[in-house]
Amino acid sequence: MKKPKPSxxxxxxxxxxxxxxxxxxxxxxxxxxxxxxxxxxxxLVLFAIVPALGISADLLLGNSIPFSIAESLRIALFYxxxxxxxxxxxxxxxxxxASLAIVTYVASAGSSGREDAEIxxxxxxxxxxxxxLEQIERSGWTQSSGDTITLTPQGHFWAExxxxxxxxFGLNLGG
Amino acid sequence: xxxxxxxxxxxLVGLAIDCVAQIAIAHLAKRASFSxxxxxxxxxxxxxxxxxxxxxxxxxGVGILILDILTYVALAFGYWVFLNLNLTSVRIRLxxxxxxxxxxxxxxxxxxxxxxxxxxxxxxxxxQQGSRQFSYTDGxxxxxxxxxxxxxxxxxxxxxxxxxxQADP
Numbered sequence: 001m002k003k004p005k006p007s008x009x010x011x012x013x014x015x016x017x018x019x020x021x022x023x024x025x026x027x028x029x030x031x032x033x034x035x036x037x038x039x040x041x042x043x044l045v046l047f048a049i050v051p052a053l054g055i056s057a058d059l060l061l062g063n064s065i066p067f068s069i070a071e072s073l074r075i076a077l078f079y080x081x082x083x084x085x086x087x088x089x090x091x092x093x094x095x096x097x098a099s100l101a102i103v104t105y106v107a108s109a110g111s112s113g114r115e116d117a118e119i120x121x122x123x124x125x126x127x128x129x130x131x132x133l134e135q136i137e138r139s140g141w142t143q144s145s146g147d148t149i150t151l152t153p154q155g156h157f158w159a160e161x162x163x164x165x166x167x168x169f170g171l172n173l174g175g
Numbered sequence: 176x177x178x179x180x181x182x183x184x185x186x187l188v189g190l191a192i193d194c195v196a197q198i199a200i201a202h203l204a205k206r207a208s209f210s211x212x213x214x215x216x217x218x219x220x221x222x223x224x225x226x227x228x229x230x231x232x233x234x235x236g237v238g239i240l241i242l243d244i245l246t247y248v249a250l251a252f253g254y255w256v257f258l259n260l261n262l263t264s265v266r267i268r269l270x271x272x273x274x275x276x277x278x279x280x281x282x283x284x285x286x287x288x289x290x291x292x293x294x295x296x297x298x299x300x301x302x303q304q305g306s307r308q309f310s311y312t313d314g315x316x317x318x319x320x321x322x323x324x325x326x327x328x329x330x331x332x333x334x335x336x337x338x339x340x341q342a343d344p
Contacts (some may be wrong), residue, residue, distance in 0.1 A: 010238035013245075032339055070179040077186060078242055081249035088256045091335050099298050100327035104310060106316050107324045111313040118296060129289035132265050133282065141270055150279035151270060159274040161265050170201025170210065171261040 012071050016078040023050040023083065039094055040087060047083040098123065178229040182239055185225035186246040193218030193251050197258070208305065211258055215251045222247040263301070265289070 027046055036042035055065070056157055065072065092100070102123055106114050132148065136142050141155030165171075197214030201207060226243050251302045260267060273280055299316070302323075303309045318324065 010236075013238040013242040016242065026308065028337065032336060035339060042339065066184075068179065070183045074183045074239075074246070075240060077183070078246045078249075081186075081246050081253065085249045085252050088253065092330050093337060094333050096330070096334075098294075098324060099302060100196040100330065102295075102298060102302065103318070103323045104327045104331075107318045107321075113312075113317040116314050116316070119299070119316060120292065122293045124292045128291055128294050129185075129265070129285055132269065133285065136266055136269060138219075142273065144282070145279070147281045147283055148279040149273070149282060149285070150277075151273045155270055156274065163271050163274055166261050167272065169198055169258060169261065170205070171207055171258060 012067065012075050013078075016075045016082075017068075019051050019054065019075070019079050020082055020086075022054065023047045024086075026050050040090060043087050043090055047087065049078060098128075179255060181225055182229045185222050185229075185243045186250055188225060189218040189222030189247040190250040190254065191218075192221040193254060194260060197254075207258070207262060215255070218251055219244070219247060265294075 023046065025042065030036075030042075030046060058065070067075065102119065105119070105122065133142070136155070137144065137149075139155075140152055141158060142149050143152050193214045195214075196217035197210045200210035200213050204210060222243055226240050230240070269285070299309065303311055303316075304321075305324065306320070308320050308323045309316065310317045
């Protein structure tokens with residue numbers, strides 16, 4: 001079997017990294033021009049468009065794709081998996097997670113730590129559940145009738161799916 | 176040629192082995208965190224094994240080894256995010272609870288059961304007993320591990336870089 005040249009062995013990795021860096025740079029530029037109202041869907045679109053534009057531009061300039069089908073799929077898998085990881089952690093970038101805020105707060109006290117009362121005074125107020133219920137209802141998963149909340153058919157579908165996943169993956173209820 | 180396709184499939188095979196091992200261990204050992212760690216390690220071993228197999232046939236190189244391992248790590252992280260959603264998401268917990276109560280749940284009951292204090296108590300419990308980030312002595316909380324602090328500082332830095340200041344809430 002013919003061995004690939006050392007430079008070619010690194011080419012797939014470098015192409016994947018360059019594609020990710022370009023998409024990230026494009027996000028920085030777009031976010032500075034106008035911050036999207038719904039950032040996660042915008043990010044999904046952006047990370048899908050950038051490599052497509054890059055490949056189209058390359059082909060229009062008369063260059064051919066220098067990778068085999070197997071190598072191209074490898075790069076696509078690398079790019080897609082890292083893009084999805086980035087998009088999945090983006091919600092924690094967009095809004096600070098409560099657990100991480102608590103960790104930062106306790107760490108800021110150094111070796112003296114934080115008292116129960118200090119932590120409860122700072123993080124133990126507000127209506128977190130109220131916000132969650134509103135979000136679920138906005139998604140169309142629940143409906144309210146007076147004080148009672150029930151699942152919609154769509155919510156029932158997702159609940160069944162998560163219940164099945166919870167049982168299959170051996171996971172307890174969250175929250 | 177065949178080895179080239181083995182290399183392409185290696186991270187996906189690693190992910191499949193991660194899932195199977197995690198599910199098997201979760202059911203046998205009944206420990207979610209342990210099953211996730213062991214599953215990820217099994218998947219990583221499988222990925223490295225397949226890359227090493229291709230290396231023997233001369234197709235592989237350092238670049239491809241790094242590419243495949245990084246791809247597996249990203250896929251395994253995605254799987255961990257999915258599992259973590261089931262473990263920690265309040266929204267998923269709520270709809271799963273509603274599934275067992277076809278007549279519905281009253282808002283008043285939920286507000287009583289999931290007060291902000293209750294949320295905080297659960298979070299502190301997870302930080303202390305689950306991920307062991309905190310220790311609790313004589314009514315005071317202390318940082319025990321720095322991994323989540325590192326994550327928080329990284330996310331804060333990314334937030335400052337990505338989200339323009341004027342748009343920050």
